[in-house]
Amino acid sequence: MIVGNGGIATDLVYKLNGIEIIWVIRDEHISSHFLDAGAAEFFSNYLNTQQSSEKIIKRFRYCGERSSGAALGPDWHCGAMFGNHDGKNVIIEYKTEVKNISKSDLVRIELTNGKVYECDFVISATGVMPNNNFDIRDGRSIDIASDGGIKVDWKMETNLSDIFAAGDVCTTVDWNSEHWFQMRLWTQARQMGMYAAKCMHYVHIKEPLLQDFCFELFTHVTSFFGFKVILLGLYNAQGLDKKDCELLVRVTNGQEYVKLVLQNGRVVGAILIGDTDLEEMCENLILNQIDVTNLMDDLLDPNIDIEDYFD
Numbered sequence: 475m476i477v478g479n480g481g482i483a484t485d486l487v488y489k490l491n492g493i494e495i496i497w498v499i500r501d502e503h504i505s506s507h508f509l510d511a512g513a514a515e516f517f518s519n520y521l522n523t524q525q526s527s528e529k530i531i532k533r534f535r536y537c538g539e540r541s542s543g544a545a546l547g548p549d550w551h552c553g554a555m556f557g558n559h560d561g562k563n564v565i566i567e568y569k570t571e572v573k574n575i576s577k578s579d580l581v582r583i584e585l586t587n588g589k590v591y592e593c594d595f596v597i598s599a600t601g602v603m604p605n606n607n608f609d610i611r612d613g614r615s616i617d618i619a620s621d622g623g624i625k626v627d628w629k630m631e632t633n634l635s636d637i638f639a640a641g642d643v644c645t646t647v648d649w650n651s652e653h654w655f656q657m658r659l660w661t662q663a664r665q666m667g668m669y670a671a672k673c674m675h676y677v678h679i680k681e682p683l684l685q686d687f688c689f690e691l692f693t694h695v696t697s698f699f700g701f702k703v704i705l706l707g708l709y710n711a712q713g714l715d716k717k718d719c720e721l722l723v724r725v726t727n728g729q730e731y732v733k734l735v736l737q738n739g740r741v742v743g744a745i746l747i748g749d750t751d752l753e754e755m756c757e758n759l760i761l762n763q764i765d766v767t768n769l770m771d772d773l774l775d776p777n778i779d780i781e782d783y784f785d
C-alpha cells in the first residue's frame with residue numbers, strides 16, 4: 475500500500491513492478507500535489523505500465539553509495555524495483571485516508587471509506603513538515619509562520635539578525651516574486667541553500683545584494699510515468715482568482731499534454747508533459763509578459779512554429 479499523492483508516491487507507483495499496489499489518496503485525482511485533473515487523466519493509462527528499460531540520461535547522475543554529500547535529487551531511486559507478483563495491478567482508493575493500522579502476519583489497514591486491506595508493507599509518503607523545535611541559548615525566539623516554517627525575508631534572514639534559514643524548514647514571507655512561489659521541493663531547497671550562503675556573505679561584507687534570479691520564475695522539472703514533466707510559473711493558477719484565468723490546452727494521447735494558464739491575455743504558467751519543446755517559449759512569455767490575446771489560436775497550433783514568431 476502506498477499512502478500519499480506527491481512526488482514519492484507517484485514515482486513509486488511507476489517504478490514498482492511485479493506487485494499489486496493499493497494507492498491511497500485524499501484527493502479526487504492522482505498526483506494532485508503537482509498536476510491538475512487533466513494531466514492526471516493523461517497519466518491514467520500508464521498506471522499499470524511495466525517499466526522496461528531506463529531512457530538514456532544525458533546528465534550527471536548522483537550516487538549515494540560511495541560518498542555522502544548533496545541530496546540525490548532525481549536519482550533517489552535507481553531503475554525499476556520488482557516484486558514477485560505476476561504483472562502489475564494498481565488499485566486507487568480516492569478521497570480517503572488511513573484510519574487504523576495493525577500488524578499480524580500481514581499489515582491490516584482500515585481506511586476512512588470503510589474498506590479494509592491486508593498487505594505486506596505500507597509506504598507512507600505524505601510530505602514534509604518543517605522541524606522548528608529548537609531553542610536559542612539566549613532565550614530569543616524565532617518567528618514561525620502558520621505552516622510551521624521559520625519565517626525568512628528575501629535575504630533568507632530570520633527575524634533574528636545573522637540567523638538564516640533555507641529549504642524545507644523555512645517559509646518565505648513577503649517575497650515579491652510574481653511568477654514564483656514556495657513549494658517544499660529538493661530543487662528549491664538546493665537553490666535556497668546556495669542563495670542563503672551568498673546572502674550571509676554579502677551581509678557580512680556589508681555590500682548590497684540582489685535577489686537571485688532563480689526566484690523569478692517557479693520551475694520544476696521531473697518525470698512521471700516515463701514522461702518528462704515541466705512546471706513553470708503559476709502552472710495551476712496558484713494564488714490567482716480562477717475567474718480571471720483562461721486555459722489553453724493541447725493533448726495528444728500517449729504523447730503530450732500542454733496547458734498554458736493566461737491572465738489578462740498574458741501567459742502566467744504552464745504544464746508541459748512529454749517532449750513538447752515549448753519550455754523556452756513559455757519561459758520567455760511568462761517573464762516578458764507579452765500580450766498574446768491575438769495569438770491565442772496559433773499559440774498551441776502544432777503546425778505553426780511559434781518560437782520563430784517570437785524570434
Ligand SMILES: NC(=O)c1ccc[n+]([C@@H]2O[C@H](COP(=O)([O-])OP(=O)(O)OC[C@H]3O[C@@H](n4cnc5c(N)ncnc54)[C@H](O)[C@@H]3O)[C@@H](O)[C@H]2O)c1
Pocket residue numbers: 477478479480481482483485498499500506507546547548549550571572598599600601602658659660
Ligand atoms: N529527489 C526527488 O526527485 C524527489 C522525488 C520525490 C520527492 N522528493 C522530495 O521528498 C519530499 C517528500 O515527498 P512526498 O512525496 O512525501 O511529499 P509531497 O509534498 O510531494 O506530497 C505529499 C502528499 O501527501 C498527501 N498527504 C499529506 N498528509 C496526508 C495524509 N495524512 N494522508 C494521505 N495523504 C496525505 C498530500 O496531500 C500530498 O499529496 C518532498 O520534499 C519532495 O520534494 C524528491
